[in-house]
Amino acid sequence: MHRLTEQDNKTRIEVDWEPIGRRATVAPGMTLLDAAQRAGVELIAVCGGVGACGKCRIRLMQGELTPPTAVEERALSPAELAAGLRLACQARPLGKVKIDIPPTSLSTPQRLQVEGQESEIAVDPVVTPVDVTVVPPTLHDLRADTVRLTDALAAQGVPRPFFGQPVLRDLSEKLRAQNWSVRLALRRRNHGAEAVGVLHPDQALLGLAVDIGTTKMAAYLLDLATGYTLAKAGVMNPQIAFGEDVVSRIAYANHHSEGRQALQARLMESLNALLAQLCREAGVAQTQVVEAVVVGNTAIHHFFAGLPVRQLGESPYIAAASEALSLCACHLGLELASGAQVYLPPNIAGYVGADHVAMLLATEAWQAQRPTIALDIGTNTEISLVVEGRLLSCSCASGPAFEGAHIHAGMRAAPGAVEYVQIVGDEVRLQTIGGKPPVGICGSGILDAVAELRAAGIITATGRLQMSHPRAVPWDGGGAFLLAPASATGNGHDLLITRRDVNEIQLAKGAIRAGIEVLLQEAGLTAQDIDTFIVAGAFGTYLDLESAIRIGMFPQLPLERFKQVGNAAGTGARQMLISAARRRLATQIGERVRYVELTVHPGFTKAYMEAMYL
């Protein structure tokens, strides 16, 4: 191990990496890309740092870098250069610098760590604290604890709140243990308020926001008074054990006695563990969490809430409930403050869920003045078109290919997964997560690969592989493309893209594009009319826009019309956690949406057939 000398320390240059908040020193003369790699900051550099891919864009916030190279002047526009944008593989720090990394330049895992920034909205939570001290009882003052408390509240001008059984269960012991002083968490109701937690006057009121995806879930712990996120974490959705997509989970629930209950219990178990982890990290008690907001697609929503799912799995795919719900955490088995409620925003339809509403809310897409598409790509892709105050939404079964499933060498975005591909002549350049030897390919990688294969003429518009290509190998009828030979992979197997993989991507991207086209038809627009194209969700954040356009998943629009917004559903959930006004907006959004059922739409089949071509 090389031990830094004092001299080293003096000459080394400090680099601050934002927004991930990492600080490291580098030797003079090193590029920012080298500096990043040594500091464990995973910048995208498909070309390996030779200036060929243009992916490693960063922005100088403070300090000085070497002047732009000829490579940079080709890769970046004058406006971009003026705004401080640079390529990390070209620029070298001349002194202490502070660097901002756009999400699109970060590899998947790191990007997910920092996605979903807080937006600035007024903090106005439905649960607020009231501190109250009561006189202790004596043999001459025998008022019950609730009466004593209510009388003290009345003296402060606070009307009597409702006390439910779960709060009454705790109240007497808390009053005595805390020397007759408590902080009550009062939840606003249509008429009056309900006590949902009994805390110590020193304890802050907290909230939990959760975005439950079919595959992953993200949870955020917020301070309800400040709106500040205290901790966040993501884990896999444990229901994967019951089926990779919601359709197979519904089948599980239908075919097993107590299957629905098992799915719900498994989810709660994971959420409780996740919550406990967040609370440990933030150094708070779980009983301080007095409110939660949970978003997910409609099936996930039903599984979470313990609602029946059989009718969601059969045509015409009907939700048990679509309005916003406030449910007792204790009915659900979620271990929050004793009387805490869980707010579930409205669903739009059987396959357009509250997560989509949350996304429309967080991105402000719902009130766009000019034609706007907002979509969230997943196993189901929900798409909304906002035009002249109207909201049209649909859902398309894009399948799990972009999550790495149903792909021969598919894998989740984990170390060793190919995430970017460039084909230059006979050379195939790969970038893997963590820079490890490739062992599989994740969603963005397969998207890139198909786009590059098509651009290089190795596959046709119908997805057929040119078997004359030197890297084409026979495989199960349709052949396969050798992305990396066994000698170069991390698992000793050839890394292949099969003809079937290409077809999976065609089906997935075709469904998404067809959904977009049907919504445009409904509104009497064409793709070129789209002013803003919002791509939300994890995969949507790390996919390569140019590749998505090249394979026809997204329409051919100038890149600046696209916005990759990260986990906007999670951001929407957090907004609704800290703001009653945002909840009212969510309900309005839910009511304003006109749902377009693709399976019965006259234009869908044709659009789908056309959209499958590459």
Place this chain on the structure above:
Amino acid sequence: MHRLTEQDNKTRIEVDWEPIGRRATVAPGMTLLDAAQRAGVELIAVCGGVGACGKCRIRLMQGELTPPTAVEERALSPAELAAGLRLACQARPLGKVKIDIPPTSLSTPQRLQVEGQESEIAVDPVVTPVDVTVVPPTLHDLRADTVRLTDALAAQGVPRPFFGQPVLRDLSEKLRAQNWSVRLALRRRNHGAEAVGVLHPDQALLGLAVDIGTTKMAAYLLDLATGYTLAKAGVMNPQIAFGEDVVSRIAYANHHSEGRQALQARLMESLNALLAQLCREAGVAQTQVVEAVVVGNTAIHHFFAGLPVRQLGESPYIAAASEALSLCACHLGLELASGAQVYLPPNIAGYVGADHVAMLLATEAWQAQRPTIALDIGTNTEISLVVEGRLLSCSCASGPAFEGAHIHAGMRAAPGAVEYVQIVGDEVRLQTIGGKPPVGICGSGILDAVAELRAAGIITATGRLQMSHPRAVPWDGGGAFLLAPASATGNGHDLLITRRDVNEIQLAKGAIRAGIEVLLQEAGLTAQDIDTFIVAGAFGTYLDLESAIRIGMFPQLPLERFKQVGNAAGTGARQMLISAARRRLATQIGERVRYVELTVHPGFTKAYMEAMYL
């Protein structure tokens, strides 16, 4: 076995026994007492049918009896004879007759079977049915089930009810299973209504009323539309396993981890079994039970509701909550309709519970125009004095002696228990439940025994036994009275009343009398001012009033001022089940009561000391 001939059948006379609804034939010339004994109708006849005790009073409703005998003319007043009252041991039917048995003439078990008649109040339950049929969904009508239902309700002019998670859990499947027609059970709220059950349009809405005593519980299943009781049953309170009185149960809860939860769970288990039994008897489904009312003393109330009890067991004995509560049955573990609520009327104080409020309500004592005492004797005895619109209440620790506990030969009112005693010279006459040889003595028996021993001069005013009496036997210091020798008992042991037993009764009756006297003092009255003296509860119904007066438990008032009203708390619970107005009254009663804490009352100790004399 004697087989009836046709001739026998022709000459036999039919007797209808009311209100227990038993019909039997008797041979001509038989007394009604004989007829009753052969028909399994347990009339009280302490003297064995010789006309000496005057207990076997019945009333002729239809038909003709032999004329009154000289014995009857001594035992009954001319007014009583004119009203149809007779002694069953004297009267013989002359043809088909219908006989009414006053509760006071029935032995304990049979009396409990028929106690607590329905009172006539307007039926106005808080839960009412709405039948609704919705249009089935199609791919062109994708409204969620709740929206579909709400729209159909709106078309009938019914505003959107609130749907909680437990109801949403069932709704979708019920709609589909019942061809899109449901009967919704809607519970009135301050603002709007809440759906508490989803039934079939053929199913009646039912309610459950429960009176939970420290020792016994009685449950009633009612039709909410008619107010009619469909089934009723009583069982022991299973919490007895954790302690005979509430103080020891609170100690159990305090000293065992999860002790409170165990007590609650045990109670729910029994109640669920009891409910299942009632539903089987009535041929209905448990899911039809859409509302419940539960009354009990404050500790029982807390155990039932899962509220903390530690503070109830320590001075100053504070209730966690005293206001009326509506709690989710599913929070409590009571297996009713999915969203059913359990209404708990207000408590008055730590030891005056909702059962007492229910009793004041059912007897109308709370609005008596003239000074009225209403009490419910149990391990704790709650007493109210109503005078000039004021309600004064207290609670006295009368102990479990009247429930057969802490008495040497004490037992519950079960077959073989001595329930009435007469001492005539050296003869001791006993009546046991079921006419079995005596094996112990129940509450009314020990009360009678002490009164008779005192009247016969066998014990002194301080409870000392005259050891010169031929039936006095040495026993553990204070001696004992031989009620029945081993040769005459059912278990081969001497049946004794010990000096200690007499002292237990002195303490119990002294506490009750002292409570009465303190309330009278507070109101500036004397016992003679009492216009009506209401005695409620099981023991209160079968105790002998004259004995209770003779030992000084009750003041010396003309017998006609007393009313033995049976399980009035259970009747009050049933009233609140079928009438929202009765609930409002109960709340008013709770608010109007002034609770008098005996332990700190300056007049209590003196009153108690005096009241202990026999």
